Amino acid sequence: MKALISSQQRRAKIYARIFVTAAFAVLGLSLLVLVLLFADLVMQGLPRLSTAFLTSFPSRFPEQAGILSAWVGSLCVVLLCMLFAIPVGIATAVYLEEYMNKSWYNSWIEICLGNLAGVPSIIYGLMALGLFVYQFDLGASVLTAGLTLSLLVLPIVIVSARESIRNVPDNLKEAAYALGASKLQMLRHHQIPYAQSGIFTGVILSLSRALGETAPLLTIGALTFIAFLPQTPFQDTFPWINFNWLGDPYTVLPIQLFNWTSRPQTEFHQNAAAASLILVTLTVLLNLTAIVLRNRSRRKYQW
Amino acid sequence: MFHTNASKPFLIFLLMLGLNATANARTTVKVDGSSTVFPITEAVAEEFQKEQKGKILVTVGISGTGGGFKKFCRGETDVQNASRPIQATEDLQCKESKIGYIELPIAYDAITIVVSKKNTWLKDITLAELEKIWAPAAQGKTMTWDEVRTGWPKKPVRLYGAGSDSGTFDYFTEVVNHKAKVSRSDYTSSEDDNTLVQGISQDDSGLGYIPFAYFEHNRNKLSHVAIKTPQGKLLSPSTTTIAEGTYTPFSRPIFIYVSARALEKPEVGAFVNYYLKNLSTLAAQVNYVPLPEKLNAMVRSSFEKKQTGSLYPKTDEIGLNLETLLRKNARQ
Amino acid sequence: MRSPFKRALEFVVERLLGLAATLSVGITFGILFILFREAIPFFEHVTLKEFFLDTQWSPLFSPARYGIVPLLVGTLVTTLIACTFAIPAGIMVALLLSEYVPNRVRVWLKPIIELLAAIPSVVFGYFALLVVTPFLQKLIPELQGFNRLSAGLVLGLLILPYMASLAEDAFKSVPRSLREASYALGANRFTTAFGVVVPASFSGLSSAAILAISRALGETMVVAIAAGMLPSMSLNPLEPSATVTAYIVQVSLGDLPHQSIGYQSIFAAGLMLSLVTFSLNIVAHRIKLRRMERSDG
Numbered sequence: 001m002k003a004l005i006s007s008q009q010r011r012a013k014i015y016a017r018i019f020v021t022a023a024f025a026v027l028g029l030s031l032l033v034l035v036l037l038f039a040d041l042v043m044q045g046l047p048r049l050s051t052a053f054l055t056s057f058p059s060r061f062p063e064q065a066g067i068l069s070a071w072v073g074s075l076c077v078v079l080l081c082m083l084f085a086i087p088v089g090i091a092t093a094v095y096l097e098e099y100m101n102k103s104w105y106n107s108w109i110e111i112c113l114g115n116l117a118g119v120p121s122i123i124y125g126l127m128a129l130g131l132f133v134y135q136f137d138l139g140a141s142v143l144t145a146g147l148t149l150s151l152l153v154l155p156i157v158i159v160s161a162r163e164s165i166r167n168v169p170d171n172l173k174e175a176a177y178a179l180g181a182s183k184l185q186m187l188r189h190h191q192i193p194y195a196q197s198g199i200f201t202g203v204i205l206s207l208s209r210a211l212g213e214t215a216p217l218l219t220i221g222a223l224t225f226i227a228f229l230p231q232t233p234f235q236d237t238f239p240w241i242n243f244n245w246l247g248d249p250y251t252v253l254p255i256q257l258f259n260w261t262s263r264p265q266t267e268f269h270q271n272a273a274a275a276s277l278i279l280v281t282l283t284v285l286l287n288l289t290a291i292v293l294r295n296r297s298r299r300k301y302q303w
Numbered sequence: 304m305f306h307t308n309a310s311k312p313f314l315i316f317l318l319m320l321g322l323n324a325t326a327n328a329r330t331t332v333k334v335d336g337s338s339t340v341f342p343i344t345e346a347v348a349e350e351f352q353k354e355q356k357g358k359i360l361v362t363v364g365i366s367g368t369g370g371g372f373k374k375f376c377r378g379e380t381d382v383q384n385a386s387r388p389i390q391a392t393e394d395l396q397c398k399e400s401k402i403g404y405i406e407l408p409i410a411y412d413a414i415t416i417v418v419s420k421k422n423t424w425l426k427d428i429t430l431a432e433l434e435k436i437w438a439p440a441a442q443g444k445t446m447t448w449d450e451v452r453t454g455w456p457k458k459p460v461r462l463y464g465a466g467s468d469s470g471t472f473d474y475f476t477e478v479v480n481h482k483a484k485v486s487r488s489d490y491t492s493s494e495d496d497n498t499l500v501q502g503i504s505q506d507d508s509g510l511g512y513i514p515f516a517y518f519e520h521n522r523n524k525l526s527h528v529a530i531k532t533p534q535g536k537l538l539s540p541s542t543t544t545i546a547e548g549t550y551t552p553f554s555r556p557i558f559i560y561v562s563a564r565a566l567e568k569p570e571v572g573a574f575v576n577y578y579l580k581n582l583s584t585l586a587a588q589v590n591y592v593p594l595p596e597k598l599n600a601m602v603r604s605s606f607e608k609k610q611t612g613s614l615y616p617k618t619d620e621i622g623l624n625l626e627t628l629l630r631k632n633a634r635q
Numbered sequence: 636m637r638s639p640f641k642r643a644l645e646f647v648v649e650r651l652l653g654l655a656a657t658l659s660v661g662i663t664f665g666i667l668f669i670l671f672r673e674a675i676p677f678f679e680h681v682t683l684k685e686f687f688l689d690t691q692w693s694p695l696f697s698p699a700r701y702g703i704v705p706l707l708v709g710t711l712v713t714t715l716i717a718c719t720f721a722i723p724a725g726i727m728v729a730l731l732l733s734e735y736v737p738n739r740v741r742v743w744l745k746p747i748i749e750l751l752a753a754i755p756s757v758v759f760g761y762f763a764l765l766v767v768t769p770f771l772q773k774l775i776p777e778l779q780g781f782n783r784l785s786a787g788l789v790l791g792l793l794i795l796p797y798m799a800s801l802a803e804d805a806f807k808s809v810p811r812s813l814r815e816a817s818y819a820l821g822a823n824r825f826t827t828a829f830g831v832v833v834p835a836s837f838s839g840l841s842s843a844a845i846l847a848i849s850r851a852l853g854e855t856m857v858v859a860i861a862a863g864m865l866p867s868m869s870l871n872p873l874e875p876s877a878t879v880t881a882y883i884v885q886v887s888l889g890d891l892p893h894q895s896i897g898y899q900s901i902f903a904a905g906l907m908l909s910l911v912t913f914s915l916n917i918v919a920h921r922i923k924l925r926r927m928e929r930s931d932g
Contacts, residue, residue, distance in 0.1 A: 009823075016825030020735065023727035027748075030728070033792055034751060037762055060346040060589055091655035099649055100656070107924075109656065111916045112663040118849025118912035119666055120880040122887060123905050127669045140364075140379075151662055158659060159846050160801060163839045167808030184645050198804045204749055205797060212755035215855050215884050218366065221374075225345045225363035227352055231329070249331070249362050254755045259365070261761065262495045263342070264520035264590070269497075276758050283753035291746045303810065337890060368890035369898065392894045439696075466864055467695035468889030468897070484697035491781055491875065492864045494885055498764065502780045 045273030057227035062267035073250035080146025089157030117155035125216030140221025143246040153206035164198020200294035335364035336371025336384030346585040381565035386470035388615035403563035403611040413515040413554040416528040421507040427529040442487035462490035463511030516590035673902035692866035705866035709876035716787025725798025733806035752796035760860030763789035781863025781875035805839025855880040
């Protein structure tokens with residue numbers, strides 16, 4: 001008996017060591033690639049970074065070209081995207097987990113969702129072209145882009161929200177009910193807070209995806225050369241805020257990047273590297289907010 | 304629902320939008336279409352906006368010639384960048400939407416046959432040899448260079464070219480194989496000409512066709528291959544030979560199409576006039592070959608007369624001499 | 636006890652949430668509808684037999700050939716390479732993060748891995764073409780300039796953060812009590828990880844895997860740039876190929892007139908890809924259900 005246990009233990013120790021080495025190797029490799037990518041971008045693009053680069057419009061002269069319209073456009077579009085995708089995604093996840101009965105319809109919805117995650121982004125673009133641009137007559141505007149991207153990232157938000165809601169232990173929910181909470185109260189004050197950290201992961205992944213998209217936006221009319229910004233939402237007369245900027249034309253960073261990379265002049269390639277750095281920085285900054293919030297909820301809501 | 308204060312970041316975002324520079328008058332000219340013509344239109348738009356001091360804004364998209372025509376014939380854009388003449392189906396669409404168009408050739412885009420600088424033996428090639436290499440029958444059959452011309456080494460034939468959805472592909476195949484889209488398909492194709500440059504420059508046994516601008520910027524990596532006429536003359540691409548029209552048949556005109564309906568807006572007319580006036584300088588700046596001045600003058604006059612319709616017959620005929628067409632048009 | 640107002644609120648909220656859920660289903664059907672509608676004119680010209688049985692895809696050449704299988708082979712091979720790398724790697728990294736690494740480290744390490752997802756796919760594509768391929772060519776001289784191996788590996792890198800991050804969330808949700816019980820029985824971290832945590836989080840893991848696979852199937856830019864545009868039936872990863880997505884992007888942004896059959900072919904191709912994804916999802920769902928039944932019982 002003793003010999004058996006110790007040989008099992010020995011095997012477990014060996015496997016454990018192999019696993020840890022392999023896992024750290026994989027981790028190391030991925031981080032190495034990340035570092036390589038960054039190093040390459042930084043070497044090419046850092047010399048080009050300057051306030052002028054961030055505040056100029058595109059130009060045929062690489063030294064004068066800048067990404068002002070691109071990063072403003074990216075910011076507007078992605079924030080709109082999150083504004084639509086997060087509430088709808090969470091609402092769908094809540095409904096699917098808490099309200100729907102485990103019927104065949106529910107299975108179909110899960111399959112549909114997995115399917116949606118795999119639809120190539122350009123197909124979303126083509127669909128959005130028919131639906132938002134023509135049917136709803138929203139034109140080639142910031143609003144269309146936000147809506148299209150939100151459809152694109154919705155599956156990510158839903159899947160991660162759903163998993164995290166599902167993983168909240170039943171005893172926590174039952175405890176809430178036992179104290180007399182209604183379903184709504186239980187959701188609002190108990191289940192969703194505990195599921196928050198997983199939801200934030202979904203938000204982080206979707207932000208990154210939305211910021212990096214090129215093809216669907218090109219299809220719905222994002223521009224490549226635009227030397228002005230969307231209108232300011234502030235105005236002098238009541239109600240002091242307007243939403244005209246939603247209907248304005250725009251461009252986004254990945255499109256500018258892609259366009260510059262395909263030019264023959266190497267100076268434009270440098271611009272593209274600099275723009276990539278800005279794009280990654282922008283993504284990281286936006287992600288940081290979600291990451292900080294996620295860490296806070298993880299600490300607060302442990303089980 | 305979320306136990307955080309989300310309103311602060313949102314306010315900051317609104318504030319940032321408020322710090323934008325704005326244009327009060329949003330008169331905009333919308334241009335879309337080919338990515339080949341894009342660099343020229345971008346240059347014009349940039350200078351035009353500077354001259355107008357922001358009173359007239361110009362936006363340029365790159366949906367491709369096909370996508371651009373679709374929008375153009377729906378009245379969504381004012382000017383269309385096209386790397387090829389309008390086709391019959393598109394012309395019909397425009398007719399159905401009652402959008403007349405003015406066709407304006409603006410520059411030459413030349414296709415250059417290139418090999419790596421490492422290649423020491425491929426200096427010129429005849430059209431017949433090109434056909435031997437690129438015909439569909441060559442797929443899997445013509446695999447080494449000595450089969451193409453005696454005296455060339457027995458090295459593998461490796462080809463690079465434009466993607467099959469592009470106007471460059473249509474044009475090249477029409478010239479070499481006498482019918483558009485007819486080609487062997489086992490070659491490295493890419494939308495991104497930089498990738499082709501990269502591939503060819505590292506391959507001492509490779510041959511490819513790329514736009515002239517990409518060759519110009521990579522003279523340190525690539526050598527051009529002269530076209531040998533049946534009479535033995537060698538045609539090399541350069542800004543002079545392309546402009547004169549002697550580098551045939553591999554130079555093709557590229558166009559902008561102006562919507563007659565859009566011309567009712569004064570800003571569109573102002574833009575196109577500026578375009579035609581400054582075309583030669585700006586096109587040269589972005590490495591395209593502008594049309595010779597006499598042809599430019601004919602194009603300008605056809606715009607002034609607002610002559611609608613296309614000079615190109617709908618039979619996808621290629622290699623038609625632009626000068627002949629324009630002269631014929633001017634006489635009418 | 637419960638005011639009628641509260642009851643009404645509950646009812647309204649439930650209906651609103653239901654509306655949100657219907658939206659997702661609506662989108663799926665919207666996409667399928669558009670694909671079908673645009674693909675119909677294509678199938679008026681091309682027989683289904685030719686579409687499924689022809690071994691060459693060259694719709695933009697003359698004479699055109701419309702066999703979809705080469706495109707599917709291209710997509711599947713690249714996805715397979717990507718997932719063979721990313722799914723095990725993602726699970727391993729996630730286990731490291733959740734079981735081995737101290738909290739202080741995990742707090743910044745997980746976001747760094749998620750940073751991989753922040754890199755635009757265009758940048759990954761050029762990375763594959765200009766860095767990975769030349770490097771691999773030193774190890775494998777027959778590797779061609781455009782090839783599926785580099786594209787697949789880099790694609791794997793692209794989906795690694797999805798797999799790792801979601802898997803880590805799944806592992807973190809396994810109650811501590813289960814782990815403690817395992818340790819109490821004398822298991823070490825590795826046995827606990829593979830014997831308890833992984834099986835307990837199977838549902839989350841499979842969702843993550845399905846998401847990752849779907850993402851790989853639908854990825855456009857990386858394969859468009861690095862794998863080339865040469866539809867072929869070959870399974871050799873050292874050669875170029877064409878994926879469905881790269882083809883769709885190439886044509887929709889190209890010079891073809893939108894009424895032409897060449898353009899319509901992208902909808903037929905997109906439809907095929909959706910059907911493949913759909914079937915994969917159904918299969919995965921079945922496996923998941925069966926596994927959950929077994930573990931619940």
